[in-house]
Amino acid sequence: MSAPRAQVRRVPDRGRYEQDYVNAILDAGFVCHVGFVEGEQPFVIPTIYGRDGDRLFLHGSPGSRLLRVARSGAPLCLTVTHVDGLVLARSLFHHSMNYRSVVVFGRGAEVADPDERLHALRILSDQVCPGRWDDARGPNAAELKQTMVVAVTIEDASGKVRTGPPLDDEEDYGLPHWAGLLPLRLVAGVPVPDPRLPNRVEAPGYLNNLHP
């Protein structure tokens, strides 16, 4: 999936282009930042996504500007970033961050076929919360009409990853400052029942596997 526009230029040895590697980073998240252009102005809007092979599904209201631009076939850039930790070196200069990110270039088209749209919505639901699709009331015809789905076909994509401890200049290793990593990750708290939920309904088990 490598190509010039998707080439990692800064710190090129952090660039990863293998499709499985890129997909694993995409599959570990559910929020992307979509870039599009209107006039000469870039816009960057966060939204959820679901991956299905070489396509990323987006969804929302038919009135959404993001979706209207996305379905027009205009060039898009979708970026997914996982912050894995702070890298604290002895020198401020060598401070860094551990992260996994993917930059996707592609163009979108509306998913108009009702069966395909339902499939896309399930992919989106599974990306955010596996198990939920079969444990909630499914969409009815009126709701499906109010939901636009756009499929962005991945034309090029690249991953960029930093892992591991800080790398200081050799002469700084003797300095007295603490150095190391502060790991960071998105963690789920205890499920909070809706105030209108009857007491006897317990939180479903699949929530325990999400961001433990």
Next chain:
Amino acid sequence: MSAPRAQVRRVPDRGRYEQDYVNAILDAGFVCHVGFVEGEQPFVIPTIYGRDGDRLFLHGSPGSRLLRVARSGAPLCLTVTHVDGLVLARSLFHHSMNYRSVVVFGRGAEVADPDERLHALRILSDQVCPGRWDDARGPNAAELKQTMVVAVTIEDASGKVRTGPPLDDEEDYGLPHWAGLLPLRLVAGVPVPDPRLPNRVEAPGYLNNLHP
């Protein structure tokens, strides 16, 4: 800071324009997604930022394409998103996410003055890890030369926020599905000392206050 391009269009009652409110969302994060345009292609690149009044500082290598475009004065969009939780409704249609996001429009200029650059680097360091600036070796002249700083002046900005429980259709409240929130937040783990750190150096206390 409101203006048409920064106007929240979808679910407009989630839009927030008060400067203090927008700043609080910016101050709660340290990673933004910067959108810029080359030709007709949008690019969205994650990077750290530091806020100083109505400016957001970015930094990196002078060879960075992002920084070279940013300092050129081209129109930029910088977006900061905090994912606060999954909103699980009885109907799939009313599933949502709790979040706080800010979209900033502005243009950048290089911070060339050495004192101002040092100030900006301190702002950046404090945004990511307060307390670290005074507890690490400061930048020397060669390192400062290798560090480009760009200040993006915020021209327009808007926040968008969702909080609270799911909102189902009235006729769905009797359905048997669990409904509520799964809170999510970025949490720090236990600091991991650099393998080359002498045993006697303890992790600094300020790390305990970061993302507890």
